[in-house]
Amino acid sequence: MTTDSFSTLDRLDANGKQYNFFSLRKLGEKFDIARLPYSMKILLENLLRHEDGGMTVGTGHIEAVANWDPKAESSREIAFMPARVVLQDFTGVPCVVDFAAMRDAVTRLGGRPNQINPxxxxxxxxxxxxxxxxxxxxxxxxxxxxxxxxxxxERYGFLRWGQKALENFKVVPPNTGIVHQVNLEKLARVVMEREIDGKLFAYPDTVFGTDSHTTMINGIGVLGWGVGGIEAEAAMLGQPSSMLIPQVVGMKLTGKLPEGATATDLVLTVTQMLRKFGVVGKFVEFFGEGLQHLPLADRATIGNMSPEYGATCGIFPVDAEAVKYLRLSGRSEEQIALVEAYAKAQGMWHEPGQPDAHYSATLTLDMSQVQPSLAGPKRPQDRVLLSDMQENFRTNVKGFTSNRGVGCAVQELKEEGGGQPQAKALAAKPVSTINLADVDHELTDGSLVIAAITSCTNTSNPAVMIGAGLVARKAAARGLTAAPWVKTSIGPGSRVVTDYLEKAGLLSDLEKLNFYIVGYGCTTCIGNSGPLAQEVSRGIAENDLAVAAVLSGNRNFEGRIHAEVKMNYLASPPLVVAYAIAGTVDIDLANDPLGKDQDGNDVYLRDIWPSNKEISDTIAATVGPELFAQNYADVFKGDARWNEIESPDGESFAWDEGSTYIKNPPYFDDMTMEVAAIDDLHGARVMGLFGDSITTDHISPAGAIKADSPAGRFLESRGVQPADFNSYGSRRGNDDVMVRGTFANIRIRNQMLDNVEGGFTKHFDAEGNGEQMDIYDAAMRYKQEGVPLVVFAGKEYGTGSSRDWAAKGTILLGVKAVIAESFERIHRSNLVGMGVLPLQFKAGENALAHGLDGSEMIDIIGLNDGASTTATVVATKADGSQKRFEVDVLLLTPKEVEYYRNGGILHYVLRDLAKKAA
Structure with missing residues (x-):
């Protein structure tokens, strides 16, 4: 039970039940919190509920948030404990692997397997x-x-075991929908209820997700964001996450979207504005009279894109629109009543006209000024008006073709107004002739080869999906279809989308334009776009063409969508359909015809674009609670394929020693109940000497597995053919594969080597002789020799999406400490969580300034069993000369010291549970 130093425990009635809750109104008798942002109120309630006398949450933490200064950047850390966790399969499999491994380990320590549960x-x-x-x-x-x-x-069989064996853990099987939409339509509670010590409590639904776009749930007033697997596991095990008290940027929305503008156009505008303003690491909160004109699905679309504009979250309050959506999506009347009663009791309910909260900064967007837009060709914040798209393409294509060595041709151009022809030298446009179904077609720069209505951002939104269907209907009626070289697809976020498209008769219209449903999940947006037609691939390669993709997703970074596609544009689903008809992005859709109808007449985009009324009338006639109820009635059951997959039974998982997908990790090998002191480190070698901005993308294994890499060689040694390597993402449950891909990014530069890119280092023998080799091979040789490792790095070490394997791979390579100029906060926390010591150079110092080249023997002394905030690094060269310098020890809380002392957060929890069993 919480300490409740501020006497805020109160009761409210809903559904004929009495709920206990920690009252912000009561706290408001002691602090001026009435105009705190909505998201800060959620953080404040979280601290009240988890106050424990100071080990994790003390009165000072609560006072710091209650007295929040919106204009000041806080260096104060607080502990946040989400109400629940959502996982997707790539990032979720390693979490379940660790739970299975912990069940084995706790048994060895004298506990019981069923002690290990979320x-x-x-x-x-x-x-x-x-x-x-x-x-x-x-x-x-x-x-x-x-x-x-x-x-x-094999992975699915393992997850089915977890579904059966673990309590508090459920799996939504494949072919159901994308995690964010399932979360929005089914999993989100908005207000949680739970019995604690025999009393029924109500509290805000908050969530950690192992996908960066978890923020989609912010659209319905649920505070949550994407985290790495280690943070997710910690939360699942009841351990809080440390975070800085954030600044909150308010974005005031006024007006409403004009005719012809979509939610996608709105979110691309918001993304551009917020990215330009700078909201990295901040909360963003949306408010203003415009909310009453913004459907819940539009809000979810905006929340989804939080990672693209750089914010931790992009949240909307709970209001009448949120309740309307809960009812539409089939939530029970009892749940809806609790949400409304709790939000009003806590001062978290939004009504038009109420006083605005105080924010760190405020931006304003008049939604009536939003225009049809796309974003690209390689960043989601690079918005371009539809009317400027052709110019944007022609400007940007030069950067993708500048090294192609194309010659010049002379074309005759006629000046406007009927002037005399003039000769002008223009770059020749290379053309590849391809044959599809016995018909020749021409591919050139700007040819569209992928048009994907892909899940995540937009397929949660009936307005843009029905809009796409109506565009298809009107186009098909005029005899238009998608260009034959375009790979078309629809990957809905849930089966509800299919149902309302079918009910409206629009699915068959989309199919007439070759847009068939290909799967329910995250497809093209994460690069699961699949192969292009062989003739198309040949045509692209023949002239090294800069071809394009248009997709309704949220990310379009270089190389992400498809390896052969250089230019990628984000767009609304209706525009995806339009560009598929055009077959190119080298077109002005605002003025040029899409094609010709059966009678040879030009057909323009404006001719087939539906009105806002057409869209809203169709939604009203087709989207209802019954669709959600029937699709989510047995959401955890799965289809015949899922239920036919073999999976072991039992509280402990039966590991298959021959598996190259799922393996018992070695974190707990030889673990005992004894907790050693935090000793100084002696005789370490340098594994890597890196510069600034080494990201988790540089550290984490990702993408395809190459045959000549350590991971590829390992798989071949286990009888796996290169065609069956799959990706690192699919093999995240096997540490043997993943550790071999850690620090193996082809663009990483180890300054121990001259002009070498990739995952290489030098192994030094006792005499100081260095030999270049793969980082993994060097690390394993050092491990055999009993030599610990350290990493030196510059500023912003570990930025990027927080990924579990950036920390897991580091410890498995034998790295005991990372010494950097500065750390990304989450990665620093993840290193501690895996038992790696983060140390920071003093201001203005770095490895090069100290004359280090990576050949040194390293000692780290003065740790004083975790009590010291500084340590001394002693670097000894082969000739015996030494360099000594001070560093800061970044174990920032008593809890982090305990985690590190135990060898990591999983070890800490294991020993704690084993003690209780004894």
């Missing part, structure tokens, strides 16, 4: 494994599903 509701949605192998045909969904199960049956 302590809070934890739900995993399998959505990242489906790929667009087949498209443009009615059986594409079925075939892609069969291929997906064949590729992933």
């Amino acid at each position: 302590q809070i509701p934890s739900e995993l949605v399998i959505d990242h494994s489906v790929q667009v192998d087949v498209y443009g045909r009615s059986d594409a969904l079925d075939i892609n599903g069969r291929i997906e199960f064949e590729r992933n049956k």
